[in-house]
Amino acid sequence: MKKEKLIFLIFSFIIGITIALQLKSIDDLTGGVASSQKSRQLQSELKSLRDKKIGLEQELQALELKAKELKDSELQEDYMEQELRKEIDKFELMLGQKEAIGPGIVIKFQSSDQDSQQTALLTYNYELLLSVINKLNASGAEGIAINEERYVNTTFFQLVGDKLYVNGNPIFEPYEIRAVGNPDTMESALNLRYGVLWEIRKHYNINASIEKKPELKLPRFTKNVEFKYSMPVEN
Structure with missing residues (x-):
């Protein structure tokens, strides 16, 4: 599971860096002051970035949920394996196959x-x-x-x-x-x-x-x- 967590961290880091760089590029292009038309264009791009960020966050949440389900499934498999081992041990004792x-x-x-x-x-x-x-x-x-x-x-x-x-x-x-x-x-x-x-x-x-x-x-x-x-x- 450590591998999946590392992927999530890298993924989140890339998202943050990408948005920060694009926002900085917008600010550099306008010098901090934009015309009304440019402002609307930038606002539209900003909204698109925010929507993209929300989409990526939703994908990240879905991946985290999937990872949790996989972890729970593995725990369930471990539990079932342990219970099965107990039953096998019990029958081996009954059959005298173990000391x-x-x-x-x-x-x-x-x-x-x-x-x-x-x-x-x-x-x-x-x-x-x-x-x-x-x-x-x-x-x-x-x-x-x-x-x-x-x-x-x-x-x-x-x-x-x-x-x-x-x-x-x-x-x-x-x-x-x-x-x-x-x-x-x-x-x-x-x-x-x-x-x-x-x-x-x-x-x-x-x-x-x-x-x-x-x-x-x-x-x-x-x-x-x-x-x-x-x-x-x-x-």
């Missing part, structure tokens, strides 16, 4: 008896881990990860031999689930009597601890999400 950071909780699973292999039971009963994740989602979690794997709507668990795979990658004990969201709400939802953590503690002899964090970080989902059958509905 997430925020307050939340960390759930750690460890054997009550350090010499036992009780946590291995979670590998063979990984549906208990899924139940914990479902409870977190139901309590408003905005992002979840198990060990270093981001949990998204396409995440799958698979048991192969004695190894548990998440998103096609192996994860190992001890298991740790991190969730970004309201720490108090998620903690309360998990600590319900006869809930999933109560079952893990009582029936599997596994210590499932919950730690609230003012800030924790979730990894991004590293695989590409492809849609083979779903397509957006055209409006």
